[in-house]
Amino acid sequence: MNTRYYEKYRIQDEDRSMTDVALLQCRGYDLETLREKMAEGLGLTGFPLETFRGARVVVKPNLLSASQPQSAVVTHPQFFQAACEIVLDHGGRPILAESPAVASLRSALRAAGYVPVLKRLGIEAADMSAVRKLSWPGARVMKHFEIAQAFFDADVILNLPKFKTHNLTYITAATKNLFGVIPGVTKMGYHAKLRDAMDFSRGLIDILPALLGKSKTGRNHLIEHSRALALRQGPWKYIEPSQGPKLSPYTRTELGHDPEPQLYNLKDDLAEQKNLKSAEPAKTQQLGKRLNEIRDAGRSRP
Numbered sequence: 001m002n003t004r005y006y007e008k009y010r011i012q013d014e015d016r017s018m019t020d021v022a023l024l025q026c027r028g029y030d031l032e033t034l035r036e037k038m039a040e041g042l043g044l045t046g047f048p049l050e051t052f053r054g055a056r057v058v059v060k061p062n063l064l065s066a067s068q069p070q071s072a073v074v075t076h077p078q079f080f081q082a083a084c085e086i087v088l089d090h091g092g093r094p095i096l097a098e099s100p101a102v103a104s105l106r107s108a109l110r111a112a113g114y115v116p117v118l119k120r121l122g123i124e125a126a127d128m129s130a131v132r133k134l135s136w137p138g139a140r141v142m143k144h145f146e147i148a149q150a151f152f153d154a155d156v157i158l159n160l161p162k163f164k165t166h167n168l169t170y171i172t173a174a175t176k177n178l179f180g181v182i183p184g185v186t187k188m189g190y191h192a193k194l195r196d197a198m199d200f201s202r203g204l205i206d207i208l209p210a211l212l213g214k215s216k217t218g219r220n221h222l223i224e225h226s227r228a229l230a231l232r233q234g235p236w237k238y239i240e241p242s243q244g245p246k247l248s249p250y251t252r253t254e255l256g257h258d259p260e261p262q263l264y265n266l267k268d269d270l271a272e273q274k275n276l277k278s279a280e281p282a283k284t285q286q287l288g289k290r291l292n293e294i295r296d297a298g299r300s301r302p
Contacts, residue, residue: 020045034082042086051156052092054273058126058154059083059094062162062177066103066111075162077113083158084121094121094158097150099128099183126150128183136210141194141203147181151211155272168197169204178207231291235267238287261288 022044024037042049061075069076084094096118100108105125109115118125130149137143151157161177169176179187194200230239239262263284264272277284 029076029078031078031082031085034079035086038082039086049086049090052087052090055092055155056153057087057092057094057156057158058097058150059087059123059158059160060097060177060180061114061160062172062180063098063100063105063108063112063114064102064162065100066107068111069113072164073162074108074112075160077117080114080160081117081121083160084117084123087158088121092156094123095126095150095154096123097126097128097148097154098180099148101184101187126153131183131186134210136206139206139210141199142190142206142210145182145190145207145210146186147211148183151181157211168200175204175208178211179204181207181211229291229295231287231294232266233287233290235265236283236287237264237266237272238262238284238291239264240288240291263287 022041024041024044026033026037039049059080061080063074065073067073069078080096087094096114098105098108103111105128109118109125117123126148128148128150131146132149132152133144134147135144159174159177161172161174164172166172166176179190182190190203191200194203230237232238239258241259241261242257243259244257258275260275261277261284262272263276263280264274265276266272
């Protein structure tokens with residue numbers, strides 16, 4: 001493909017909506033070319049780079065093991081650096097989130113050449129030991145699973161997979177890389193449960209719609225379990241009142257606590273900065289009532 005042109009394909013996902021995908025040729029791993037192609041690709045898919053401004057951006061590479069970049073097993077550090085620099089240039093805060101199943105994160109970062117990049121750009125690695133339960137009754141296989149807290153804390157998730165082979169799915173790409181939201185050796189338990197290639201693949205397909213709150217079976221809400229219970233429905237996110245510190249004393253990140261209800265329109269306010277409880281009292285009351293009904297019923301299945 002000539003680098004001056006691109007092919008834009010449309011992929012029909014499970015809920016029948018259309019997703020824009022940009023395929024751009026990149027002949028090497030020099031940083032400027034990678035940055036240029038990434039920014040162009042994001043623009044072609046309709047993602048405004050201004051979305052990064054003020055956002056906590058979790059960057060998820062594929063660091064399967066303590067392998068060097070030339071082994072073609074891990075996401076190349078230059079690719080990771082290019083993505084993080086774009087986030088930084090547009091006012092975002094990139095945070096690395098990864099939990100290798102067959103190596104420690106420290107050894108994987110060192111072997112893959114990530115340590116100099118993290119130090120140079122001042123990027124922290126998220127604590128992947130803290131987990132939260134994610135429930136999605138509309139899933140085919142994985143209706144409940146625990147994922148790293150870091151992905152709940154993110155305003156934006158950048159998924160940086162390594163295109164390679166896999167013994168069950170045959171290839172590893174963006175969907176397979178999201179299996180890494182499940183921390184470390186916990187993934188082994190899911191592998192033990194989902195031994196068949198088809199079951200494992202269906203389990204993978206459950207992850208992304210669960211994170212986004214999508215369902216082809218008609219479920220129109222997502223329950224988030226953390227220090228405070230939250231309900232997502234369409235673009236709206238309602239967080240029930242809760243007691244406790246608003247900021248972590250260790251990381252200075254928001255914990256979601258507030259003695260008053262919180263209501264956010266994620267379509268316009270992905271970073272959850274503007275509480276609309278006073279501006280939208282009817283919606284606040286409606287979602288608060290619905291959350292109580294779900295809690296009283298003891299489940300979130302329709």
